[in-house]
Structures are given as C-alpha cells and as structure tokens.
Amino acid sequence: RIAYVNGQYLPHSDASVHIEDRGYQFADGVYEVVPVMSGKLVDEARHLDRLERSLSELQMDMPMSRRALQLVCDSVIERNYLTNGFVYMQVTRGVAPRDHKFPKGIKPAIVITAKQTKPQSTAVLEDGVAVKTVPDIRWRRRDIKSISLLPNCMAKQAAVEEGAFEAWMVEEDGTVTEGSSTNAWIVTKDGILVTRTADHDILNGITRMGLLEVAAEAGVQFEERPFTLEEAYEAREAFLTSSTNHVTPITRIDDRSVANGKPGSVTMKLREAYLDRIA
Numbered sequence: 001r002i003a004y005v006n007g008q009y010l011p012h013s014d015a016s017v018h019i020e021d022r023g024y025q026f027a028d029g030v031y032e033v034v035p036v037m038s039g040k041l042v043d044e045a046r047h048l049d050r051l052e053r054s055l056s057e058l059q060m061d062m063p064m065s066r067r068a069l070q071l072v073c074d075s076v077i078e079r080n081y082l083t084n085g086f087v088y089m090q091v092t093r094g095v096a097p098r099d100h101k102f103p104k105g106i107k108p109a110i111v112i113t114a115k116q117t118k119p120q121s122t123a124v125l126e127d128g129v130a131v132k133t134v135p136d137i138r139w140r141r142r143d144i145k146s147i148s149l150l151p152n153c154m155a156k157q158a159a160v161e162e163g164a165f166e167a168w169m170v171e172e173d174g175t176v177t178e179g180s181s182t183n184a185w186i187v188t189k190d191g192i193l194v195t196r197t198a199d200h201d202i203l204n205g206i207t208r209m210g211l212l213e214v215a216a217e218a219g220v221q222f223e224e225r226p227f228t229l230e231e232a233y234e235a236r237e238a239f240l241t242s243s244t245n246h247v248t249p250i251t252r253i254d255d256r257s258v259a260n261g262k263p264g265s266v267t268m269k270l271r272e273a274y275l276d277r278i279a
C-alpha cells in the first residue's frame with residue numbers, strides 16, 4: 001500500500017508524521033472519508049466542501065488547492081489499485097512545541113490513504129444489523145469532522161462488546177443524535193422517513209445529504225428533526241448511513257426488534273436508489 005504524506009508518496013509501512021504534530025498531541029485536526037466506487041471518488045465536491053468548512057471552523061486553510069487535492073486522491077487510488085473502498089484524508093495543524101493556543105506560521109500535515117473494502121455481506125442485507133444505545137458524551141461541535149474521536153470509539157467498543165454493529169448515541173433529553181460513525185434514520189409508524197436536523201449536534205453526513213435527495217426523487221416523505229429513542233423502538237424501520245456503510249438496515253435496537261425484525265421495504269428501496277446514484 002502507498003500513502004501520501006506531506007508531499008510524498010511512500011510505502012504505507014514507512015509513512016509517518018512528527019511526534020510533536022498537534023494532531024497527535026491535541027487531536028488538532030480534521031478528516032474526511034470519501035467513498036470510492038469503480039475507482040472514482042463519490043461526491044468529492046461535497047467532501048471537499050465539508051473539509052474546507054471543518055478547517056475554517058478551526059481557523060485553518062485548505063492545505064492545497066481543491067484541484068491538487070483531487071489529483072493526489074486520484075493518484076493514491078491509482079497507486080493502490082483501488083476499485084471499491086474509500087480514501088481517508090487527514091489534515092492536522094502541524095508541528096509545534098506543545099502549547100494549547102494555535103501557533104502561527106506552521107505548515108499543516110496532510111495524510112491521504114486508500115483502503116479497499118469488501119462488499120456488504122448478504123447476511124447484513126438479509127438480516128440487518130443491531131445497534132446498542134449509549135449516552136452521547138461528546139462536545140457540542142459535532143458538525144466539525146474532528147479527529148478527536150475517543151467518545152465515538154468508546155461508544156463503538158461498548159456496542160461491539162454486546163455483539164452490536166454500531167452504537168446509537170442518545171442525548172439527555174432522550175433524542176438520538178447519530179451513530180459512532182454513521183447517521184441515524186427511522187421510518188415512523190406513519191411511514192415518514194426521519195433523520196436528525198444537521199446542526200451542531202451531529203455531523204452532516206454526505207451520504208445523509210445524498211439520501212435525502214434520493215428520498216425526494218423517490219417521493220418518500222421525510223422530516224429532518226430529532227427523534228427519541230422511544231420513537232425508534234416503536235419505528236417501522238431503522239437504518240444507518242455513512243461513506244463506508246452506504247445504507248445499512250437496522251433490525252435490532254438494544255434488546256428490541258425493529259418491527260418484525262427484518263430490513264424494511266423503504267430502507268431497501270432507498271438503499272438501491274442510493275447505490276444507483278453513486279454507481
């Protein structure tokens with residue numbers, strides 16, 4: 001495998017960043033995961049928009065022009081013979097003696113890697129996945145795609161320890177925010193598709209944006225609003241979205257089956273339409 005690190009293409013095993021990089025010391029950096037289908041980046045403009053926004057919220061500039069970033073991503077895809085999978089891009093503030101305030105005049109560190117992934121298993125599509133709920137203990141700027149992911153890792157670990165595929169994080173008011181690395185969706189008893197409003201409480205998923213467009217085109221009625229865990233327990237369908245999981249049906253939330261415990265029809269219809277859109 002080949003990685004891009006600060007201007008160089010290196011064997012993955014030799015690629016490294018400095019021990020005083022602020023990403024390492026303070027999680028002072030942001031990232032993107034961009035899906036790749038048939039060797040092409042999916043929704044790259046939106047991912048670069050979000051990267052630029054995350055950086056600007058932290059008073060950082062794009063590390064290079066968009067065009068240059070796209071060329072590097074394409075080159076990483078090519079050098080890794082990637083067909084289906086994802087590109088990981090990480091930008092950290094760079095190297096400086098440890099001091100909390102933002103240092104002036106340092107160069108950001110940029111890492112771009114690519115990973116091939118296997119297609120979703122038929123078991124996941126036939127049976128759906130389980131999610132476990134955990135309290136959302138994160139900061140209040142979840143719209144910034146920061147590399148500070150310890151609460152997300154803890155949530156996912158707790159889920160996996162109970163045999164679940166993903167964690168759903170729940171606010172003190174009982175509403176579901178999102179998964180540890182996915183957005184959360186339900187189809188209510190009345191057949192309405194619901195996902196949380198994209199404000200500071202969640203990451204505005206690029207898959208989420210694309211799926212809302214697909215839903216509108218398919219004539220599926222949707223609402224962007226917070227929903228409670230109680231509502232999710234009672235829902236007709238549930239699913240999750242992300243760049244790496246696309247649209248994945250959920251058939252169990254904690255110890256309860258979602259409806260009859262089978263992937264929902266709206267979910268599977270949207271999944272197909274979404275995959276067509278990005279193919």
Ligand code: PDD
Pocket residue numbers: 033152178179180181182183202203204205206207208241242243244
């Ligand atoms: N995660 N919410 C969170 C907290 C996420 O980390 C992600 C993405 C999403 C979905 O966003 P998108 O549709 O743009 O992938 C929602 C990536 C895949 C990750 O951390 O690996």
